[in-house]
Amino acid sequence: MNIGIVGLGLIGGSLGLEFKAQGHRVLGVSRKSATCERAIALGAVDQASTKADVLRDADLVFLCTPLGVMEATTKEIIPYLAPETTLTDVGSVKAWVVKTLEPLWPNFIGGHPMAGTAESGIDAAHLGLFHQAPYVLTPTRTTPSVAVQQVEAVVSTLQVRVHHCTPDEHDRAVAWISHLPVMVSASLIAVATNETDSTVLKLAHALASSGFRDTSRVGGGNPELGMMMAQYNQASLLRSLLAYRTQIDHVIDAVQNEDWSTIADLLQQTHQARPSFVEP
C-alpha cells in the first residue's frame, strides 16, 4: 500500500518507520526540507517533499501535524489526493477535528493513537512507540465503512488496542484522564508558589518529595500542549472542571465542618476506584 504521512514529527515519523518495516511505500510531507531529508536518512519514509504532490499515489494519508494547522494543511493537500484516498488524523482531540475536516474530505475518519514520549520531532521517532497503546477511531454516521475498515486494518498491525467511539465520547474521556489532570496539577503548583510567607514557601520547596512530584508532573509539563488541549477541547474540559469544582467544594465543606467521616468515605472510595484506571 502507498501510505502518505503529513507532518514528520514523533508520531508521523514513528508511523513511517512501522509502515516501511512492514513493506509499505511511505510518502512524507513536511514544511521543512531539512526534516524531509532527515526522515529519509532515518528510514522513516521512502520519499519526502515539502510539496503535497508527493501524495498523488497515496491510498491512505495520516495527518500528523499540530492541531492548529490541520485545517489549513488539509486544504493544501486535498487538490493532490485521488478521490478514493482515505484521510485520517492523529490529533489528541476529536470533536473539533472531525467537525472541521469531514466537510473538507468526506472520506475522512478521525483517529488518536495514545502514545508519546517527553521528546518530540523526527529524531525522537522509533519503532515500537505504539506497542500496546490505545488507538481510538471516531467514525461518524457519514464515514464510509470502507474507510473505517481500511484504517482499522492498517493501524491494527501496530499492535495497538483499537477502540471505537464518537468524537464527543473520546473528548469527554480524555478530558477526565488527560486534560483535567493538567489543570488540576497546574493549579496545585500555582497556589503553592503563590504562598506569601517566604519562610513557608522555602520550607515547601525543601520538603516536597514524591507526592508533590507526582501530583505536579503534568501541570509542570509542556505549556503549549496544555493550552492547545484546553482550546480544542473546551466544551469537555469545562464540563470536567465544573464537576471538579463541585467536588472540591464538598471537600472544603467537610474539612470546615470537621465532618471526618465524609473525608474518610471519599478516600476509601478513591482508594478502591483508582485501580480501574491504572491497572491493565
Next chain:
Amino acid sequence: MNIGIVGLGLIGGSLGLEFKAQGHRVLGVSRKSATCERAIALGAVDQASTKADVLRDADLVFLCTPLGVMEATTKEIIPYLAPETTLTDVGSVKAWVVKTLEPLWPNFIGGHPMAGTAESGIDAAHLGLFHQAPYVLTPTRTTPSVAVQQVEAVVSTLQVRVHHCTPDEHDRAVAWISHLPVMVSASLIAVATNETDSTVLKLAHALASSGFRDTSRVGGGNPELGMMMAQYNQASLLRSLLAYRTQIDHVIDAVQNEDWSTIADLLQQTHQARPSFVEP
C-alpha cells in the same frame, strides 16, 4: 546515650536500628509483646517492653505512635521519665502535637523526619531510611535550648537535612506539598469515577496512562493516613483548599471565556515554578 522509642513501627524501628548501630542503648515500648520480641530479634532495640518503666533510664525519648494516641501515650509514659529527659515526637503535623504535648512535658520538642515507604510496621524498618531526608524541628519560645541542641545533635547523625521552623510554618508547608495534593488528587479520581455515561467511563478506564497515574497516586493512597492529616492539620489544609478553589475558579473563567492567554500564562508559570519543588 540511653534512647527510648515509644511505638515500634517503620519510623520507630528504623530509628532504633540507626541508634543501635551508633552504639547507643535503645529502649523500646510497644503495645504488643509480639512487636517487642520482633524488634529485639531484628536488632532495632536492646530491650523492649509493653510497660513504660523500661524508659526510666532514657536520656531522650522518641514518640513514634500514630497521632491519634500521642496524647494518651504521653500521659502513660511521663510518670516513668526522669525530669531532665527530653521528649520528642515524629508526627507529620506539628501545631496540634506541640500544643497538646508541651503542657504535659515542658522538656518537649516537636520533630518530623520526612521519610517513609509504602510499607509500614516493624518488619519494614531498615537502616538508611532517613538518609538525605528532611528532618524538621519545631521548637517554641518555651522549649529549653538544651533540648533543642540535644535532639538536633542526635538526629544529625542520621545524615538528614535539619530544618527549624515554628509548628505553624511546618503545618502550612506540608499542607501545600503533602495534604492539599491528597485532596486534589482524590477529587480527580472521584469526579472521573462519577461519570454517568458508561461508554465514556469505560473509555476513561481504558485510555488512562502515565498522566492520570501520577496525578491520581496520592489520592488513591492509604485512606486512614489521608484522613488523619486532614483532621490534625485542619486549619492549614483549609487555608490551602480555599486558595486552591480560587485558582480553579480562575481556570474555569478563562476556559469559559476562551481567554487562552491566561491559560498559556498559567502553564508557562507552573512549568517554570515546578523545578523549585522537585529538583534538589
